[in-house]
Structure formats: structure tokens, C-alpha cells
Amino acid sequence: xxxxxxxxxxxxxxxxxxxxxxxxxxxxxxxxxxxxxxxxxxxxxxxxxxxxxxxxxxxxxxxxxxxxxxxxxxxxxxxxxxxxxxxxxxxxxxxxxxxxxxxxxxxxxxxxxxxxxxxxxxxxxxxxxxxxxxxxxxxxxxxxxxxxxxxxxxxxxxxxxxxxxxxxxxxxxxxxxxxxxxxxxxxxxxxxxxxxxxxxxxxxxxxxxxxxxxxxxxxxxxxxxxxxxxxxxxxxxxxxxxxxxxxxxxxxxxxxxxxxxxxxxxxxxxxxx
Numbered sequence: 453x454x455x456x457x458x459x460x461x462x463x464x465x466x467x468x469x470x471x472x473x474x475x476x477x478x479x480x481x482x483x484x485x486x487x488x489x490x491x492x493x494x495x496x497x498x499x500x501x502x503x504x505x506x507x508x509x510x511x512x513x514x515x516x517x518x519x520x521x522x523x524x525x526x527x528x529x530x531x532x533x534x535x536x537x538x539x540x541x542x543x544x545x546x547x548x549x550x551x552x553x554x555x556x557x558x559x560x561x562x563x564x565x566x567x568x569x570x571x572x573x574x575x576x577x578x579x580x581x582x583x584x585x586x587x588x589x590x591x592x593x594x595x596x597x598x599x600x601x602x603x604x605x606x607x608x609x610x611x612x613x614x615x616x617x618x619x620x621x622x623x624x625x626x627x628x629x630x631x632x633x634x635x636x637x638x639x640x641x642x643x644x645x646x647x648x649x650x651x652x653x654x655x656x657x658x659x660x661x662x663x664x665x666x667x668x669x670x671x672x673x674x675x676x677x678x679x680x681x682x683x684x685x686x687x688x689x690x691x692x693x694x695x696x697x698x699x700x701x702x703x704x705x706x707x708x709x710x711x712x713x714x715x716x717x718x719x720x721x722x723x724x725x
Contacts (some may be wrong), residue, residue, distance in 0.1 A: 453615060454483040454534045454562040457604055458521050458703060460484045460500055464601040473609060476618045485525075501570050510571040518577045519685065525564060526585075537562040538586040541578060542603035544596050546589035549607060551630035553590070557607070558614035560586075565607075567600025588724045634672075638688040639673025639683060657660040673702045680718070687716050 455706055457465055466487045476482040490498040492515075501511040520633045538560050547553070557563060565574060581587060592603045613619055629640040629712065644655040676699060679686050687703070692714040695703065698711075708716045 453481070453531065453558075453560070453599070453612075455565070455608060456487065456525050456529070456569065457562070457565040458483045458487045458489050458518070458525070459485060459567050459599075459601055460489050461599070461601060462488050467602065467605055468608065471609075471614050471722045472618055476612055476615065477649055479617070481615055481617055482612060487521060487525065488519050489521055492517040504571060506686070512571050513568055513573045515574045518573055519580065521628060522566075522577070522581060523601070534562045538582050538588060539578075540565045540604075540607065541573075541587060541589045542567050542600035543572065543589050544590065544591050544594070546576055546591040546606075549590045549592045549603075549610070551610070551628065552632060552636070553558065554607070554610040555614060555632055558586070558611045561624075563611070565604045567604050569599040570650075598601075610638075627684075634694075635675065637679075637694065638675040639679045641671055641678050669698060672699065676702050677706060680708060684718060687718075690715070692716065 456707075457468075459465065468481050468484055468486070469477070473482065473484075477484055478519065489500055493499055499514070501513050504510065504512045522539075529537060538557075540557070540563050542565065566577075578587060578589070590603070592606050597603065615632045628635065629638065630636065644659060648655055648660070656670065658666050661667065676687075680703070687708065692710060695716070703716055707719050709719050
């Protein structure tokens, strides 16, 4: 996979040289290019922003540097054999970044990130590129950052760990929170390791039983318990067919019942057992 990031703060992307992403780069699984947007400015002050049309506070990033940068980066990428670019625009007004979207992005061969500053990028840049390549406007949460670079780091790490060979164990992400499949709308339950006793605290006996079926059921029940407690909205919008008989029994214990449409809702009088 090729990744290009255009930013006015290239140093912000230094974390891409460490941990799993850094190792993936060293092994050649990720081809990362970080570009300074000011390279595509042509005035003495390297200006990348201007006042917004219509008035109002803040500044807006200009069309010319972004357009020239994206034109050059895509042209250079095609010349070196890269194909299928997609533009990823981190923005609070974008679609929520989910594990499902991370999987979708991990299947693309080339991502170009445009982390903005100030009030954002002149909309014409995004509209122009949407006529050429797929554009993903993505939000990592319902809050506003000073710039999009932190979002690039979040998205890159979530995507990179899904690439073949990046994780030491290819099955590691199968049971993650939100992982497509059985965990699509659930949070992963608690995990434990050695020693078996620590400061008077043990671990659940089932994990020492060696009974894989019981362990799998316990993990599923704990995922349901944690999700109902921390993210009940996930249970409420989950397709009822995702729950088997044992799931339904556990949800009932936790105070949930199916409504007229089959989806589960927390009973008003319910108290978690």
C-alpha cells in the first residue's frame, strides 16, 4: 500500500516511523510519503490560507497549493506504477470512521491524506478531485482538533494493522471490538495474562479450564456485558439475527428484551445481574 500525506507540519507525522507502522514501512509493506504543502506555494511568505468569502472568523486553506500538490503527487504516483488512488479528507463533518471503513480502506492500494488546518480546505479542491478519484471525508469523532494530522495517525494505524503480514498473528484482529462478523457491533471483553494471582485478584476460573467451548462462550458473554454497559446504542441498532440463543439468554439476564421489530431494548426496570 502507498500512503501520501500532505501537511504544513510534516514533523507531526514522525510517529509513522515507529511501532507497527514503522516496521511495516521497513519491510516494504507500506510505502509512505509525507509532503510539505508549502512546497507548492510561490510567494515569499509561503502562504497557504486566506480570509473566507462571506466573512466570518478564521482562515481557509487556498485552492492553488492544494490543487498543485495533489496534481503532482498523483502524477508522480502513476509514473512509479501506483494505481487506484483514493483521497482521504479528515474532517469533523465527514462520515464516522469505523472498523468497517478501516477494512474498506485497507483494501485500497493507495491513499492520499489531506489533513487541513484553520477552517479547512476550500471546498472546490474536494469537489474537483471527487470527479477524478474516490473521496472519503472521514471523522474520527464528534469533536474538533486544531488540525487533521492526529486523525491521519489514527486512520493509518487502524488501516495498516489490517494489511497482510503487519500483525505477528494474522488472527489477532478477528475478535477485536467492531471486527466484521460476530463482533461487528460488540466491544471486546476483558483479557488476562500471567500471573494467575496479582494483589489478591485472580482470573475467571473458566480461562484455566482448558475447555475451548466454555471459554468462547464466556468471552462472548463478557463482550455482551461490556457493550450493554458502555455502548448500549450498539445493541439497540444491531440486527437481531446477529444474536444466537445463548446471546439472547445473556441479554435477558442483563435486562434486555426484543421489541416489536425484533431489535433488543433495555427494559426500563432492568438491573444488571
